[in-house]
Amino acid sequence: MIDPWGSSIIDYEKLTEQFGIRPFSEVVDDIDNPSKLMTRGIIFGQRDYKQITNALKNNKEFATMTGMMPSGRMHIGHKMVVDQLKWYQEQGSDIYVSIADMEAYAARGINKEKARDLALNEYIVNYIALGLDVTRDNFHLYLQSENDDVKNLAYILGKKVTFSQMRSIYGFDNSANVAHIYTPLLQVADILHPQLEKYGGPKPVIVPVGPDQDPHIRLTRDLASKFNEEYGFIEPSATFHRFMTGLTGEKMSSSKPKSAIYLTDTIKDATKKVKSAKTGGRESLKEQKELGGHPDQCSIYELLVYHLIDDDKKLEEIRNKCLSGEIVCGNCKQCASELLTDMFEDINSKREEAQKIAQTLLK
């Protein structure tokens, strides 16, 4: 069972086999200008992505949906979602972002005001500073608690799901509060509501998520088919991206400051974290020069692949030099620190303006 509220799964192959997620490599060649996250295998899995490749090829309308449960600081791993939203926005997709304040309350006890504040001032400010254009007409941001279409749809969808189904998908036990048991239906409604007549009617919807969110995707697809006759819902598509390894070697997490580089860290703190990160290097310098390092077990190399180096050739060169022992971890850390500094300077220079724009949203 996958737990969307606390999972740390990393066995991607097992996951695809067990839950029927298809490899993204099956569809990547059908995309004209795939993103780096796609070509580098960071987006590793998909459900029904053919609908999206068709929409892209034929210039057909589709929507991209994401949700955020504001509960902590935004770290560099979260940037992956923004990068995907940006890519879909560039392809002409409508972008829907739900602030899951009702879920934050039910699952974490965070009240609406705090959720709203965190969402706007921590997440959305960074989304804007990272380049998402929230001023376009095709960008839609809302609080779950203030979206009656979503809330009403969630209630209706609830008619065709039983408690035993919710328990088998999510593992709720007798101590689960009823509001929490209800929140997956709100997420399902988040994903399906762009297909309501008011929002332009049935259309393909892509939901880019981490694999821990697959229970929501499966429930959504099941309910979309059950309500197809009444609403014409098309089963939404999904992609699944890898989680970033934390700087300490475990999953990067907002609640573990040493594992994560927060987007609001000072440059000094961020580069200090890079310098003390766990790498795939050998015990001694001598050994590393003789035997080479392990780039595939290295949080610094991952940082370069996910966020800091665009040029595939340059990455390959670093990888080969690591494997042959030609470079050592100090070289890579220096390179990552410099690139991260550039990225942070860019984000910081845009944050003030982003703050102003964010305050104009959710009026």
Ligand code: SF4
């Ligand atoms: Fe990682 Fe670079 Fe060290 Fe290789 S040399 S293990 S890529 S930090």
